[in-house]
Amino acid sequence: MTTKEHYIITNHPCFNESAHHKFGRLHLPVAPACNIQCRYCIRKYDCSNESRPGVTSKVLTPYEAYERVKHISGRDNHISVIGIAGPGDPLANEATFETLELINKEFPELILCLSTNGLLLIDKLKDLLRVGVKSLTITINAVTTETAEKIYSKVCYSGYCLDNHEGVRLLLKNQWTGLTLAIEAGLIVKVNTVYIPGINDGEIPLIAHDAGKAGANIMNIIPLYPQAEFIHIERPSHEMLNNMRAISRQYIPQMTHCRQCRADALGVLGEDRDMETEMLYSILGEEQYDRVC
Numbered sequence: 001m002t003t004k005e006h007y008i009i010t011n012h013p014c015f016n017e018s019a020h021h022k023f024g025r026l027h028l029p030v031a032p033a034c035n036i037q038c039r040y041c042i043r044k045y046d047c048s049n050e051s052r053p054g055v056t057s058k059v060l061t062p063y064e065a066y067e068r069v070k071h072i073s074g075r076d077n078h079i080s081v082i083g084i085a086g087p088g089d090p091l092a093n094e095a096t097f098e099t100l101e102l103i104n105k106e107f108p109e110l111i112l113c114l115s116t117n118g119l120l121l122i123d124k125l126k127d128l129l130r131v132g133v134k135s136l137t138i139t140i141n142a143v144t145t146e147t148a149e150k151i152y153s154k155v156c157y158s159g160y161c162l163d164n165h166e167g168v169r170l171l172l173k174n175q176w177t178g179l180t181l182a183i184e185a186g187l188i189v190k191v192n193t194v195y196i197p198g199i200n201d202g203e204i205p206l207i208a209h210d211a212g213k214a215g216a217n218i219m220n221i222i223p224l225y226p227q228a229e230f231i232h233i234e235r236p237s238h239e240m241l242n243n244m245r246a247i248s249r250q251y252i253p254q255m256t257h258c259r260q261c262r263a264d265a266l267g268v269l270g271e272d273r274d275m276e277t278e279m280l281y282s283i284l285g286e287e288q289y290d291r292v293c
């Protein structure tokens with residue numbers, strides 16, 4: 001591991017359990033558009049692959065996002081990571097790159113991070129590296145097209161929505177090839193997998209195996225939040241989740257401290273302030289905020 005990789009892993013609250021007590025992250029909701037439809041996603045809320053269920057973030061322009069970083073970094077020196085995780089897919093939004101470029105120029109010490117469904121990862125990898133992204137989360141829920149067709153109902157690429165079989169084939173190819181290319185390019189990579197009982201249970205250990213073999217750093221298995229087309233599927237119990245993590249851990253380290261952040265989250269994991277509470281915090285000041293809120 002290079003010194004740079006070591007620095008990212010030890011200072012990033014998602015990649016290192018002990019860092020999540022010390023370091024915080026700021027998520028910038030600049031990316032509303034998405035290019036696929038996951039059957040468990042309701043698009044009026046933030047992307048379900050990374051975000052807390054049922055939450056909608058107010059979208060910021062790149063300049064507003066930059067101003068937010070400036071404002072917060074002047075006051076909170078625990079923030080080590082700036083992430084873009086939605087509310088849609090960051091790679092499907094040009095605003096993502098404009099935002100990261102602005103921030104990287106002014107705050108090169110901050111770790112830039114991004115989450116994606118992976119469809120555009122091959123196409124956008126060069127841009128990610130150019131704007132200074134250092135760590136990446138890719139949500140991969142399947143290895144076979146049969147399972148992927150059960151999970152995704154639409155894939156749109158280059159301005160067209162494809163026939164679903166072709167669409168999921170392209171999605172899987174781009175996710176897995178993109179994962180390998182991102183690792184080869186030196187990015188620190190986390191794989192998120194939504195655990196959907198009866199749909200992808202059989203493939204999660206395979207995802208863990210292939211992701212670990214490709215060199216991904218960590219895997220985060222997220223229990224399905226039943227909604228949209230999957231409202232009838234029961235959320236996996238803690239026991240089911242722990243068993244799945246135990247099986248998958250033989251191939252790749254497992255993340256167990258995930259708090260499913262909001263797309264506008266701020267702070268240390270588990271002590272989030274969203275944009276509204278943040279505004280209140282700046283108006284009231286720390287002492288009064290703690291008393292009132």
Ligand code: SF4
Pocket residue numbers: 034035036037038041042043046047048049087088089117
């Ligand atoms: S990638 Fe995220 S925003 Fe897009 S459909 Fe899937 S869960 Fe929803």
